[in-house]
Amino acid sequence: xxxxxxxxxxxxxxxxxxxxxxxxxxxxxxxxxxxxxxxxxxxxxxxxxxxxxxxxxxxxxxxxxxxxxxxxxxxxxxxxxxxxxxxxxxxxxxxxxxxxxxxxxxxxxxxxxxxxxxxxxxxxxxxxxxxxxxxxxxxxxxxxxxxxxxxxxxxxxxxxxx
Amino acid sequence: xxxxxxxxxxxxxxxxxxxxxxxxxxxxxxxxxxxxxxxxxxxxxxxxxxxxxxxxxxxxxxxxxxxxxxxxxxxxxxxxxxxxxxxxxxxxxxxxxxxxxxxxxxxxxxxxxxxxxxxxxxxxxxxxxxxxxxxxxxxxxxxxxxxxxxxxxxxxxxxxxxxxxxxxxxxxxxxxxxxxxxxxxxxxxxxxxxxxxxxxxxxxxxxxxxxxxxxxxxxxxxxxxxxxxxxxxxxxxxxxxxxxxxxxxxxxxxxxxxxxxxxxxxxxxxxxxxxxxxxxxxxxxxxxxxxxxxxxxxxxxxxxxxxxxxxxxxxxxxxxxxxxxxxxxxxxxxxxxxxxxxxxxxxxxxxxxxxxxxxxxxxxxxxxxxxxxxxxxxxxxxxxxxxxxxxxxxxxxxxxxxxxxxxxxxxxxxxxxxxxxxxxxxxxxxxxxxxxxxxxxxxxxxxxxxxxxxxxxxxxxxxxxxxxxxxxxxxxxxxxxxxxxxxxxxxxxxxxxxxxxxxxxxxxxxxxxxxxxxxxxxxxxxxxxxxxxxxxxxxxxxxxxxxxxxxxxxxxxxxxxxxxxxxxxxxxxxxxxxxxxxxxxxxxxxxxxxxxxxxxxxxxxxxxxxxxxxxxxxxxxxxxxxxxxxxxxxxxxxxxxxxxxxxxxxxxxxxxxxxxxxxxxxxxxxxxxxxxxxxxxxxxxxxxxxxxxxxxxxxxxxxxxxxxxxxxxxxxxxxxxxxxxxxxxxxxxxxxxxxxxxxxxxxxxxxxxxxxxxx
Numbered sequence: 001x002x003x004x005x006x007x008x009x010x011x012x013x014x015x016x017x018x019x020x021x022x023x024x025x026x027x028x029x030x031x032x033x034x035x036x037x038x039x040x041x042x043x044x045x046x047x048x049x050x051x052x053x054x055x056x057x058x059x060x061x062x063x064x065x066x067x068x069x070x071x072x073x074x075x076x077x078x079x080x081x082x083x084x085x086x087x088x089x090x091x092x093x094x095x096x097x098x099x100x101x102x103x104x105x106x107x108x109x110x111x112x113x114x115x116x117x118x119x120x121x122x123x124x125x126x127x128x129x130x131x132x133x134x135x136x137x138x139x140x141x142x143x144x145x146x147x148x149x150x151x152x153x154x155x156x157x158x159x160x161x162x
Numbered sequence: 163x164x165x166x167x168x169x170x171x172x173x174x175x176x177x178x179x180x181x182x183x184x185x186x187x188x189x190x191x192x193x194x195x196x197x198x199x200x201x202x203x204x205x206x207x208x209x210x211x212x213x214x215x216x217x218x219x220x221x222x223x224x225x226x227x228x229x230x231x232x233x234x235x236x237x238x239x240x241x242x243x244x245x246x247x248x249x250x251x252x253x254x255x256x257x258x259x260x261x262x263x264x265x266x267x268x269x270x271x272x273x274x275x276x277x278x279x280x281x282x283x284x285x286x287x288x289x290x291x292x293x294x295x296x297x298x299x300x301x302x303x304x305x306x307x308x309x310x311x312x313x314x315x316x317x318x319x320x321x322x323x324x325x326x327x328x329x330x331x332x333x334x335x336x337x338x339x340x341x342x343x344x345x346x347x348x349x350x351x352x353x354x355x356x357x358x359x360x361x362x363x364x365x366x367x368x369x370x371x372x373x374x375x376x377x378x379x380x381x382x383x384x385x386x387x388x389x390x391x392x393x394x395x396x397x398x399x400x401x402x403x404x405x406x407x408x409x410x411x412x413x414x415x416x417x418x419x420x421x422x423x424x425x426x427x428x429x430x431x432x433x434x435x436x437x438x439x440x441x442x443x444x445x446x447x448x449x450x451x452x453x454x455x456x457x458x459x460x461x462x463x464x465x466x467x468x469x470x471x472x473x474x475x476x477x478x479x480x481x482x483x484x485x486x487x488x489x490x491x492x493x494x495x496x497x498x499x500x501x502x503x504x505x506x507x508x509x510x511x512x513x514x515x516x517x518x519x520x521x522x523x524x525x526x527x528x529x530x531x532x533x534x535x536x537x538x539x540x541x542x543x544x545x546x547x548x549x550x551x552x553x554x555x556x557x558x559x560x561x562x563x564x565x566x567x568x569x570x571x572x573x574x575x576x577x578x579x580x581x582x583x584x585x586x587x588x589x590x591x592x593x594x595x596x597x598x599x600x601x602x603x604x605x606x607x608x609x610x611x612x613x614x615x616x617x618x619x620x621x622x623x624x625x626x627x628x629x630x631x632x633x634x635x636x637x638x639x640x641x642x643x644x645x646x647x648x649x650x651x652x653x654x655x656x657x658x659x660x661x662x663x664x665x666x667x668x669x670x671x672x673x674x675x676x677x678x679x680x681x682x683x684x685x686x687x688x689x690x691x692x693x694x695x696x697x698x699x700x701x702x703x704x705x706x707x708x709x710x711x712x713x714x715x716x717x718x719x720x721x722x723x724x725x726x727x728x729x730x731x732x733x734x735x736x737x738x739x740x741x742x743x744x745x746x747x748x749x750x751x752x753x754x755x756x757x758x759x760x761x762x763x764x765x766x767x768x769x770x771x772x773x774x775x776x777x778x779x780x781x782x783x784x785x786x787x788x789x790x791x792x793x794x795x796x797x798x799x800x801x802x803x804x805x806x807x808x809x810x811x812x813x814x815x816x817x818x819x820x821x822x823x824x825x826x827x828x829x830x831x832x833x834x835x836x837x838x839x840x841x842x843x844x845x846x847x848x849x850x851x852x853x854x855x856x857x858x859x860x861x862x863x864x865x866x867x868x869x870x871x872x873x874x875x876x877x878x879x880x881x882x883x884x885x886x887x888x889x890x891x892x893x894x895x896x897x898x899x900x901x902x903x904x905x906x907x908x909x910x911x912x913x914x915x916x917x918x919x920x921x
Contacts, residue, residue, distance in 0.1 A: 034591070100396065129866045134540060136835025
């Protein structure tokens with residue numbers, strides 16, 4: 001099975017119905033993506049498939065074949081040069097994580113939201129961010145998304161390219 | 163703060179250390195430098211701290227990071243005393259020596275009313291009990307992260323260890339530079355004097371041989387770091403996927419196991435046909451394990467990957483036996499508890515005046531019954547443990563709150579000496595009390611024993627995690643008062659009943675301290691017997707039951723239900739007395755200035771008493787737990803179809819001296835979400851001996867869209883630090899219930915409360 005993970009071609013020998021989550025974690029050693037529920041209810045396993053947020057605990061690896069898979073490990077590289085993605089920097093600035101277990105999925109969901117909606121309203125965030133955080137970091141997740149949105153808007157202004 | 167002077171001799175740290183009288187003398191808590199494992203160039207100064215050749219300071223970290231910020235808070239204590247930037251400090255997991263035990267966690271289990279443990283002159287029996295317990299637990303040295311005690315426990319020993327290093331560095335510099343000690347100071351992580359400047363590494367060897375120093379802890383007024391909002395050291399690794407949780411452990415050659423247990427709580431395997439599984443791709447072995455630590459028996463399938471292990475587990479043909487001690491249904495337990503409360507013969511945790519007589523003579527009597535259900539912890543990282551048995555030695559990687567118990571349990575199961583168990587504590591993907599348990603460790607060790615040499619990571623699926631928890635016990639309480647003809651409310655009597663946690667936990671986790679007879683369990687009565695209100699006549703009794711359901715410590719423990727009971731009832735009394743709920747409480751708190759200040763802070767911040775739109779109302783609750791006092795004012799709004807939402811919660815907290823205000827705010831925000839989840843959804847049901855709910859569909863979690871705005875207000879305090887991780891949980895349920903009563907005139911006396919809007 002040929003996969004494109006964080007821009008690299010990877011070949012894995014797994015059953016085609018294996019959920020992408022376990023291929024990432026057990027076959028490719030990318031443990032940033034987490035297992036939480038196994039029924040697509042919590043979002044800890046969220047990655048990007050061609051830039052869209054998908055929950056991988058129920059996504060057969062065959063469905064991801066040949067497509068661009070981005071995990072938390074590849075999020076900053078996507079932004080370029082190892083610089084943190086705007087959501088990652090905002091997560092640090094707003095001190096979002098507590099235990100941190102859900103945050104990879106939370107960050108991937110937030111990054112996907114911002115790629116399709118550069119200035120999400122609170123209602124947009126409510127609708128898009130359905131991941132579970134048992135520590136209850138939601139208020140800071142919201143603040144982090146607003147902060148990242150502003151940072152991305154600034155970086156898009158002419159003359160402020162970093 | 164109390165000024166204490168300490169004299170330390172390098173030769174025998176213990177013997178030469180003079181301390182003021184206290185319940186926790188620090189002589190046994192500085193430790194020998196030899197306790198610290200060393201890398202090249204490192205110089206140990208005591209059992210807590212060593213200095214690397216580049217000037218970095220390394221702290222032996224005894225506590226587990228589960229989101230509460232302890233891996234930042236304890237380094238902050240060191241950085242403050244050593245006048246150094248936090249970035250110059252590293253942590254390494256502390257070893258197994260008893261000096262790293264958590265004394266405060268056990269001190270807080272003593273069933274004394276808080277008002278009896280205040281002030282300089284304590285009753286002899288209280289001092290004696292505190293002395294005895296502190297001595298015993300210091301000897302046992304149980305390393306535990308729980309009870310919101312990590313900072314409280316570390317507050318003196320770790321600051322003292324750092325201050326000692328500071329004075330030794332100054333002394334060493336003064337000698338080396340031939341300067342008077344007074345002109346040598348420490349700034350920005352460097353020793354400075356005259357024209358000389360050196361980093362700690364350059365003076366570490368000399369500092370280690372300094373004979374004796376006089377140590378004085380920094381006065382609070384000189385704090386530069388403590389009390390300042392500080393970025394957590396663990397956050398960068400939690401935004402890039404690099405933080406290593408238990409499930410992220412990868413050992414060369416490691417394979418994956420999935421555990422399946424009997425559906426009933428006390429069940430076991432009756433018959434097992436592993437043949438259909440063993441032929442499947444990747445499947446290596448099936449290992450049966452017996453019931454242990456109040457945990458059902460079952461089996462684990464070991465395979466090359468987790469998914470293959472799950473397929474193997476699905477293929478195993480198993481029949482289950484119910485086992486012995488199958489618990490009744492939750493409905494039957496609730497009925498039993500109601501009857502138990504009616505019997506009114508519980509252990510009296512608190513008696514003052516004569517509540518019974520007062521009620522008998524009162525003009526009328528108000529008696530109501532409150533109930534709270536079983537709850538699961540549902541940490542987002544399910545239970546897991548990585549184990550490898552090599553020769554006669556075990557290596558474990560565990561996300562745990564109880565390193566001491568993990569090693570003891572593993573040694574017992576493997577039949578080896580505890581010294582042969584090496585434990586790496588990983589990051590914890592949530593704890594909330596669930597990781598005070600060792601059931602999954604016993605299973606992983608049995609798998610490792612079946613495959614000697616092979617590193618195996620054992621994982622529970624979500625359904626196993628939810629159906630095989632140690633649940634927050636169901637509790638029932640009847641609360642009553644007498645109402646005088648003149649409007650006086652007094653004669654508070656509380657009779658409550660529910661399963662006791664501590665004796666069962668002792669049985670399975672700390673058998674050394676378990677006795678033949680259950681001692682009265684303070685943890686289930688706390689938050690009812692220790693109310694701050696100035697009732698002249700009080701009687702509080704709790705009956706400890708044992709339903710057979712495995713019960714455990716759930717974030718804020720007894721306070722989690724008892725605050726709902728007591729603070730909802732106080733609200734009822736305010737209405738019965740025709741007084742405003744804040745005024746009613748304030749009138750009963752004239753002798754309790756800390757409580758009063760916290761209550762007023764929350765009320766003022768929320769602009770209590772303001773005229774609200776007709777679809778909104780506020781509710782207030784005040785509760786002390788883990789040494790801290792929290793008041794919350796919740797503003798709720800009615801939405802269509804009997805639905806409600808929470809708009810805003812103001813939290814005021816007095817937790818003593820604050821280490822990191824960022825963490826305090828995080829914990830208040832998280833506590834509100836954790837508690838609101840329980841208010842709206844939390845209920846575990848048992849039928850035919852098995853838990854019904856198995857995943858987040860049946861046991862939902864609050865989502866971002868439902869999260870109120872949470873605002874934290876910290877009371878300035880010069881008291882020693884107290885708990886932060888749990889005290890935000892208890893007041894939320896009554897604040898919501900009281901707000902809903904203000905809105906609808908319907909009193910909620912049972913949790914959960916239906917109708918939380920999805921947005």
